[in-house]
Amino acid sequence: MTVHYIYHSCFAVETETLLLVFDYSQDSADGRLRQLLDNRGERVLYFVVSHFHEDHYNPAILDIDGARRLISYDTVKRRRVPKEKVDAILRPDECYQDEHLTLHVMHSTDVGISSLVTLADGTTLYHAGDNNNWYFPEEPGEHIHCSLKEMEGLFLATVRSVAKLAPQVEHVMFPVDPRLGSEIIRGAFQWLWHVKTVHFYPMHCWDRWEEVHRAMAQLRENFPEVTFHV
Ligand SMILES: [Zn+2]
Numbered sequence: 001m002t003v004h005y006i007y008h009s010c011f012a013v014e015t016e017t018l019l020l021v022f023d024y025s026q027d028s029a030d031g032r033l034r035q036l037l038d039n040r041g042e043r044v045l046y047f048v049v050s051h052f053h054e055d056h057y058n059p060a061i062l063d064i065d066g067a068r069r070l071i072s073y074d075t076v077k078r079r080r081v082p083k084e085k086v087d088a089i090l091r092p093d094e095c096y097q098d099e100h101l102t103l104h105v106m107h108s109t110d111v112g113i114s115s116l117v118t119l120a121d122g123t124t125l126y127h128a129g130d131n132n133n134w135y136f137p138e139e140p141g142e143h144i145h146c147s148l149k150e151m152e153g154l155f156l157a158t159v160r161s162v163a164k165l166a167p168q169v170e171h172v173m174f175p176v177d178p179r180l181g182s183e184i185i186r187g188a189f190q191w192l193w194h195v196k197t198v199h200f201y202p203m204h205c206w207d208r209w210e211e212v213h214r215a216m217a218q219l220r221e222n223f224p225e226v227t228f229h230v
Helices: 032-038 059-063 075-080 148-165 176-185 184-194 209-222
Strands: 002-007 010-014 016-023 045-048 069-073 086-088 095-096 100-107 114-119 124-127 169-173 198-201
Touching: 002 032, 002 198, 010 075, 010 176, 016 032, 059 184, 069 075, 075 086, 086 095, 086 100, 100 148, 114 148, 148 198, 169 184, 176 209, 184 198, 184 209
Parallel strands: 016 045, 045 069, 069 086, 124 169, 169 198
Antiparallel strands: 002 010, 010 016, 095 100, 100 114, 114 124
């Protein structure tokens, strides 16, 4: 199995039987997603959309033939996605299941949902969407509509609910967002503390890779058992 980073919060998970694309907004400059789509052969293609924001959803996915589209409730509503284009509407605490995967729809501290996926062979994946501890140390009111303490409580509740369902998650795609300044890894750190993680992939990085690399070095130091991909 290979987890391909595409762009921003978009990843394509490729196995022998499926190609599972999370939060497609745009392709990488070198067209990695295009290549994967062109070479997908018999693989079943999925698009999972965590929420309606432009950096997580591109309506172009509606025009791709043969795809199974699992789309969050807010996206369906706010982006007026025609019902016949949707294979499942994702709502928190619900579950989608077919012959290849089970997707537990988890909460997010931002809009929409996050996804805990178990593949047929038992491999587990988590894609956070915009779920993070949005702990903006300066002027939180500009970014969040609750206190920092409430934000942290909400976030930790989402993390505990994943830990309860999955004793271990093999592949975790999670925001490491430089806009959080000194708190860039607060959420990731708390995640790794509570959820046994094998592979960790940062996302939502706004191309500020220097800050992300520094943050990842800190995580590596604290969690030597985890493989970090950046
Ligand atoms: Zn976002």
